[in-house]
Amino acid sequence: MPLVDFIPYINDVVVRNQSVVYIRKRKNANEFYNTKLNMSNYKSVIDCNMENKLLFFICLNNYNDPHASFYNNSICNEAIEGLGGRMIENEVELISLRLISKQPERKIKKMFNEIRNKLKKDTAIGVGVQSGSSVYPNFFYKKTIAENKVLKFDLNNDSLPIIKAL
Numbered sequence: 423m424p425l426v427d428f429i430p431y432i433n434d435v436v437v438r439n440q441s442v443v444y445i446r447k448r449k450n451a452n453e454f455y456n457t458k459l460n461m462s463n464y465k466s467v468i469d470c471n472m473e474n475k476l477l478f479f480i481c482l483n484n485y486n487d488p489h490a491s492f493y494n495n496s497i498c499n500e501a502i503e504g505l506g507g508r509m510i511e512n513e514v515e516l517i518s519l520r521l522i523s524k525q526p527e528r529k530i531k532k533m534f535n536e537i538r539n540k541l542k543k544d545t546a547i548g549v550g551v552q553s554g555s556s557v558y559p560n561f562f563y564k565k566t567i568a569e570n571k572v573l574k575f576d577l578n579n580d581s582l583p584i585i586k587a588l
Contacts, residue, residue: 423547423564424514425476425507429464432480432537439533442484444492446477455488468507475576476515478504482530492522499523500530502537506575514571516551516561516585550588563587 423431429443436443444456445467457467459478468476479492482500492501499522506517521534541547541562548568551561553575563573565587573585 423507423517423562423567424509425478425504425517426465426468426509427564427567428504428507428517429459429468430461432540433461435533435536435540436480439482439529439536441533442481444479444481444485446479456485456490456492457488458484475505476507478507480504480530480533482527482533499525500527502530502534508577509571510577512571513574513577514567515574515577516563518561548587551585552588553585554583557588 432443443459443464445459446454447457447467449455456479459467480502481492481497483497485497490497492498492503501522502519503522504517504519506515508515519534519537521531526534542549546565548563548565549561550557550559551563551573552558567573568587573587575582575585
């Protein structure tokens with residue numbers, strides 16, 4: 423699912439949990455900053471960030487520091503890392519989500535599971551992909567997208583095997 427479709431898809435979960443979604447953007451060759459995503463700005467912010475990797479975070483708290491590191495020990499236990507979601511004409515990059523901390527806050531674990539359960543219960547969402555001989559049962563995809571686009575782990579790496587929806 424492209425990130426521009428995923429953000430509104432999870433918005434009800436984010437709002438219910440009073441959380442914030444951030445996207446990492448490049449300032450220059452060596453510097454990144456975080457921008458908050460909301461329902462009024464997500465399309466323009468994501469469109470401007472179609473570079474090497476889309477990296478985003480779902481956090482329990484609002485951080486006003488645009489240079490906050492979500493990998494910092496004081497923050498990582500309340501954050502979900504998201505990677506991927508870029509889309510070009512015939513290809514879409516799979517989104518992967520993970521809890522950053524090995525000991526996440528109970529509330530962020532609950533939200534992570536809410537997102538997974540929403541994906542599992544949605545009939546428009548397929549579960550499981552195959553790449554070569556490997557099967558990935560925990561990947562979800564929007565069925566209409568999988569019919570029309572090539573699914574990839576990384577849009578910039580054509581040497582990776584093609585992904586097929588199960």
